[in-house]
Amino acid sequence: MEGEGGERKRGARLCCVCKKSRASVKRPKTLEQICRECFYDAFESEIHQVILENQLFSPGERVAIGASGGKDSTVLAYVLSKLNRLHNYGLHLFLLSVDEGITGYRDDSLETVHRNQIQYGLPLKVVSYKDLYGWTMDEIVRVIGLKNNCTFCGVFRRQALDRGASLLKVDKVVTGHNADDIAETVLLNLLRGDVARLSRCTSITTGEDGPIPRCKPFKYTYEKEIVMHLLS
DSSP, X not given: OHHHHHHHHHHSOBOTTTSSSBOOEEOXXXXXXXXXXXXXXXXXXXXXHHHHXXXXXXXXXXXXXXXXXXXXXXXXXXXXXXXXHHXXXXXXXXXXXXXXXXXXXXXXXXXXXXXXXXXXXXXXXXXXXXXXXXXXXXXXXXXXXXXXXXXXXXXXXXXXHHHHHHHHTOSEEEOOOOHHHHHHHHHHHHHXXXXXXXXXXXXXXXXXXXXXXXXXXXXXXXXXXXXXXHHO
């Protein structure tokens, strides 16, 4: 039995990057067989290169991370805070979350955001529909019904994020939109024939003509790899 185990160990595929550790991850983006440590390094280094090549930030800027408590924003908060320390970006980072007031939907995700605040040592600002508009989303639905409620919520949420960013006096907002999200938006705009939005939806920075631009550091990042980073 020991001999068979030794044979399996010797026959295990090694990481194609470090050539030392056992390959335990197959990257969806490159199809490379690599170890977890090399995956983390490659994933985070690619985000760093995107930030540098697109000149997303300048030293001293106040940057709000749109934190929903989902996988994308959770990984974004971790990676951006790590890269800020590692590469001395000189950014002042904040977590910014929106509480729509949807019972059973936002409660758990807000708990995740509060955990992220503690884990990453970042200040947190939560803005709620109730405080901003005087209504929770549950109360709005009781008045207007379920029809088009997602449209209302989407508009209110974007406005709430802008209001929260203004309260924090930040220079930029970063969101966890990834390559899959952008591809989906492109297809939807094509199906709708909305040519005007095609160029905007693929831009890594939007709203540059407004008070607070929004950036997407995960523009070239696959959703599967974000999940892998979160679960590994």
